[in-house]
Amino acid sequence: MDLFKQPLKVINVGLLSFHEELVAQGVDSLHVRWKPPAEVAQAARETMRRYREKIDEANARALEIILAGKPVLTGLSVAREVIPGMHDKRILHSGPPITWERMCGPTRGAVMGALVYEGLADTPEEAGQLAASGQVDFAPCHQHASVGPMAGIISASMPVFVVENESSGHKAYCTLNEGLGKVLRYGAYDTAVIQRLRWMEKTLYPVLRESVQNLGKLDLAGLIAQALHMGDEVHNRNRAATSLLYRALAPHIVEVAPSRQEAREVLDFINGNDHFFLNLSMPAAKCCLDAARDIPGSSLVVAMARNGTDFGLQLSGTGNAWFSCPAPVPDALFFPGFSKEDANPDIGDSAITETVGLGGFAIAAAPAIVQFVGGKAGDALQYTLDMYEISAGEHKVYQIPQLDFRGSPVGIDVRKVVEKNITPFIDTGVAHKKPGVGQVGAGVLSAPMEVFQKAFEGLAEHLPGD
Amino acid sequence: MDLFKQPLKVINVGLLSFHEELVAQGVDSLHVRWKPPAEVAQAARETMRRYREKIDEANARALEIILAGKPVLTGLSVAREVIPGMHDKRILHSGPPITWERMCGPTRGAVMGALVYEGLADTPEEAGQLAASGQVDFAPCHQHASVGPMAGIISASMPVFVVENESSGHKAYCTLNEGLGKVLRYGAYDTAVIQRLRWMEKTLYPVLRESVQNLGKLDLAGLIAQALHMGDEVHNRNRAATSLLYRALAPHIVEVAPSRQEAREVLDFINGNDHFFLNLSMPAAKCCLDAARDIPGSSLVVAMARNGTDFGLQLSGTGNAWFSCPAPVPDALFFPGFSKEDANPDIGDSAITETVGLGGFAIAAAPAIVQFVGGKAGDALQYTLDMYEISAGEHKVYQIPQLDFRGSPVGIDVRKVVEKNITPFIDTGVAHKKPGVGQVGAGVLSAPMEVFQKAFEGLAEHLPGD
Numbered sequence: 001m002d003l004f005k006q007p008l009k010v011i012n013v014g015l016l017s018f019h020e021e022l023v024a025q026g027v028d029s030l031h032v033r034w035k036p037p038a039e040v041a042q043a044a045r046e047t048m049r050r051y052r053e054k055i056d057e058a059n060a061r062a063l064e065i066i067l068a069g070k071p072v073l074t075g076l077s078v079a080r081e082v083i084p085g086m087h088d089k090r091i092l093h094s095g096p097p098i099t100w101e102r103m104c105g106p107t108r109g110a111v112m113g114a115l116v117y118e119g120l121a122d123t124p125e126e127a128g129q130l131a132a133s134g135q136v137d138f139a140p141c142h143q144h145a146s147v148g149p150m151a152g153i154i155s156a157s158m159p160v161f162v163v164e165n166e167s168s169g170h171k172a173y174c175t176l177n178e179g180l181g182k183v184l185r186y187g188a189y190d191t192a193v194i195q196r197l198r199w200m201e202k203t204l205y206p207v208l209r210e211s212v213q214n215l216g217k218l219d220l221a222g223l224i225a226q227a228l229h230m231g232d233e234v235h236n237r238n239r240a241a242t243s244l245l246y247r248a249l250a251p252h253i254v255e256v257a258p259s260r261q262e263a264r265e266v267l268d269f270i271n272g273n274d275h276f277f278l279n280l281s282m283p284a285a286k287c288c289l290d291a292a293r294d295i296p297g298s299s300l301v302v303a304m305a306r307n308g309t310d311f312g313l314q315l316s317g318t319g320n321a322w323f324s325c326p327a328p329v330p331d332a333l334f335f336p337g338f339s340k341e342d343a344n345p346d347i348g349d350s351a352i353t354e355t356v357g358l359g360g361f362a363i364a365a366a367p368a369i370v371q372f373v374g375g376k377a378g379d380a381l382q383y384t385l386d387m388y389e390i391s392a393g394e395h396k397v398y399q400i401p402q403l404d405f406r407g408s409p410v411g412i413d414v415r416k417v418v419e420k421n422i423t424p425f426i427d428t429g430v431a432h433k434k435p436g437v438g439q440v441g442a443g444v445l446s447a448p449m450e451v452f453q454k455a456f457e458g459l460a461e462h463l464p465g466d
Numbered sequence: 467m468d469l470f471k472q473p474l475k476v477i478n479v480g481l482l483s484f485h486e487e488l489v490a491q492g493v494d495s496l497h498v499r500w501k502p503p504a505e506v507a508q509a510a511r512e513t514m515r516r517y518r519e520k521i522d523e524a525n526a527r528a529l530e531i532i533l534a535g536k537p538v539l540t541g542l543s544v545a546r547e548v549i550p551g552m553h554d555k556r557i558l559h560s561g562p563p564i565t566w567e568r569m570c571g572p573t574r575g576a577v578m579g580a581l582v583y584e585g586l587a588d589t590p591e592e593a594g595q596l597a598a599s600g601q602v603d604f605a606p607c608h609q610h611a612s613v614g615p616m617a618g619i620i621s622a623s624m625p626v627f628v629v630e631n632e633s634s635g636h637k638a639y640c641t642l643n644e645g646l647g648k649v650l651r652y653g654a655y656d657t658a659v660i661q662r663l664r665w666m667e668k669t670l671y672p673v674l675r676e677s678v679q680n681l682g683k684l685d686l687a688g689l690i691a692q693a694l695h696m697g698d699e700v701h702n703r704n705r706a707a708t709s710l711l712y713r714a715l716a717p718h719i720v721e722v723a724p725s726r727q728e729a730r731e732v733l734d735f736i737n738g739n740d741h742f743f744l745n746l747s748m749p750a751a752k753c754c755l756d757a758a759r760d761i762p763g764s765s766l767v768v769a770m771a772r773n774g775t776d777f778g779l780q781l782s783g784t785g786n787a788w789f790s791c792p793a794p795v796p797d798a799l800f801f802p803g804f805s806k807e808d809a810n811p812d813i814g815d816s817a818i819t820e821t822v823g824l825g826g827f828a829i830a831a832a833p834a835i836v837q838f839v840g841g842k843a844g845d846a847l848q849y850t851l852d853m854y855e856i857s858a859g860e861h862k863v864y865q866i867p868q869l870d871f872r873g874s875p876v877g878i879d880v881r882k883v884v885e886k887n888i889t890p891f892i893d894t895g896v897a898h899k900k901p902g903v904g905q906v907g908a909g910v911l912s913a914p915m916e917v918f919q920k921a922f923e924g925l926a927e928h929l930p931g932d
Binding site: 231263368402 | 697698712714729834843844867
């Protein structure tokens, strides 16, 4: 009976509105953010519980490998010369496997542009016919040790960065970033796009290749760690990382460029594009995560990728299997003249950054991004704090100043995603849904729960997994 | 009597230890940070109260002028050609006026180095004799539209940046940053120091002068605003600002340098020194604050500067008067082999950055600095929050991401400093107290209250001031 004489103190679990109502009435209430777990098949849940220790051990091993990763830029080359399995009729794309018929507008546009660039078609229309004819061999970047932002198109003649994980020997490849606006990766394919790609091949590529050769190699983990101290999360914000890369390369560009004019062009091109580093943060993530593949029983995510139609996921413990569901349309800030009506569903391999603890997972370090889409610095902190809930550990090298230099959350555990009912928070660009238009905005999204439910059940089927 | 039946709830004002004791015993206690006002003469306090409205109006005008400042880098020149009143036997130094007899070790060392560099003496010993002879004309940088970090020595042949406040036409001058370690501004004067100064005059200066000419002009306010979003406070941390400056200048350096070799040398020099931008953030602050001088009745600070012996202060409402007291020794992290025993008292004009709302006032944007001296990110936030207490307003352009892009605190009001008993928080480097040694650490300090008490009383004597 004493209880009823005391002032009311409430612990509210779950729905925030109950808590807010109580606070409005002056009641002392503590809110616990909690959601019921996501639904998965009962049998799968039981299997996962039975193998809990085995999964824990496998995840500890996978995490250790991810954290030991030492990504360095070792050089540049051309796709056909270095990407395993690459050939002249093959086009690599972002996300899980997909046929021409199911490809979204921007991916189709980028494929058309790439076929014209390769000289396999004379016009975009002809390129579209060729692509539909079955004579082009489409495959995901991720299955060829590569990653590509947005449409993620890589064709045989394109120059690529070669990034190597010095701990494991894994290599990852990525094209050079073209800049913003009307660019191939956002599905644009007009003459200006193709001309830029040719300039990149003829001028940018040889100068950068020799510059990196001159430099020796570049420690990307160290550079990314610095960039996190400078307001980047190296997915949607790469200004600091691009600046540091520029500082590292400029003296060598000056030394190796055939002429002052070409040195100036190359410097201006990098300087004009704060996203230039994105195409290095992605393979830096990829080569560390590839090292953690194929650990029997591991429930850690080694790839999240979207092809503009499907959102796909791969786990360490389930080999090359892709778990997929429809890609969501991001919440975004749209460029003038565009709206959510114009937006293509989520697209690109760039969520590989989130998979290694960067991007949306490190967004506390980059509050400017949240502000850009209408949020506050406190929201950015909360997003990162939420990501610790679904991660197996904390990064040793990638730290967040705003959290007293705590390591960023890393190693997405599909079990935690399902149990906590929290999915990864991803930064992203937004492409127009029609081919040929290009970028229309940038934003954020939460990954769809459906792929995690499927992956959870998929892993359960694989268990014991050795 | 009801009061005594209720659970104890405490509001604690002042001493934190009472609050901590109560919390330890489970008592609900709210702590209010408060200190009694600093002591000033009763008559001065009354005068200041009597003229409160006049001072408020004067401060509003001064603040408006500071906030309207548009500092741009317009070019480079040589001290004797542009600094008002500069001549071949004049040496400018940091802080308030001082004689050779009272100069600290590092300032003496830097003067000796400058006299050798100018060819006025053959050896440091000879230079010391010349300096003591009365034939050298010492004057504060601040009285010659200039600022200098640490010893702040400017002699007639030194190249300087020319920074202009486009709103008011005020110009400010500063030498080029030499790098870290054994450098003139920290009181070193050996052959390597003099050789570096000559290289800066012969190679760095002409290339940078032509590069800036080629570029046209550089918006320093915009660059500083970006750097605050990238972890700098542009006093003790200038990595982002230096990177952005480097990006802006590199293409022009490539274009104007006489040879590839010289382009490479200049790029490597800037690239090798993350503090290179400090010598631009300082004149950028100076030209905005000089515009707010001489407003009758204004209690806003327009200069805080130290010569390594005295800490000096100037107010808008008291003309060229300096209020001074002994300079404190900073709390610092010392380089291996050095301790507080070796440290010279605080030195340099660089506190001009704090005076315009940067440096320690914007340290929330640069938590890495606080971590460097053993603090936490939360401490950095608190330091900046404290500075709002003593400031007249918030900056429109310089924003702090960690405080949801709130403008940095700006316009130090000597009345608030005395009333709240909080003095400005300043980032600083630490020089060895003996001439010829150089830098021994970096740290933070609170400005001494004594100069603010003197300035408060000094302004009261000036009132009504028109």
